Amino acid sequence: MSGGNISASRKGLEIPKPFSIFPLISMIFWAIYSFPTVRETTSRVLTTGIPTLIRFSNMFENLIKVGIPVVRTLEVVSRTVGNEYIAQKIIEISGKIEKGLGISRPLREAEIFPPLIIHLISTGEQTGSLEDMLKEVSTHYDREITYSINRLSTWIEPLLTAGLSLMVLFLALAIFLPWWNMMGALRGGG
DSSP: HHHHHHHHHHTTOOOOOOOOOHHHHHHHHHHHHHHHHHHHHHHIIIOOOHHHHHHHHHHHHHHHHHHHHHHHHHHHHHHSSSSSHHHHHHHHHHHHHHHTTOOOHHHHHOSSOOHHHHHHHHHHHTTTOOOHHHHHHHHHHHHHHHHHHHHHHHHHHHHHHHHHHHHHHHHHHHHHHHHHHHHHHHHTTT
């Protein structure tokens, strides 16, 4: 049987290929990603490094709270952030702190942290409440991720409902149209 298919294709006859769902799925993802809310949320959660900032502030806060010196804390934190570039910058920050430059100035010079983190750590350093400020940073970014994901799901739910409705409509028409045509042909005597 496969020999027949080979000879048919050699004669220039077109052999239908099975419908591939992967291009359809990629088109659906592209269409969903083209919405600004989806693009904004995915870039905020995945590419801006918010999970890395949360890990940094949580680990930094917990180790400072336990009483580990700041330089040693930053060495440990650099191994847990999950980003090699940021880990290398944290090690550089640790070296500058060891030289006596304080905490906020090396953070600012590293240019990897948003101004909010630098400001809160600077305030915590000056007031002696560094742990509280680091907790505030992680809480803020946790809330930001939760808000972004909730907003994204609010936008995606109607799209998924509409998509599923269209698929059900397509399946219903694919089943009932031939049936109705057959019934019409039987009634018409044809």
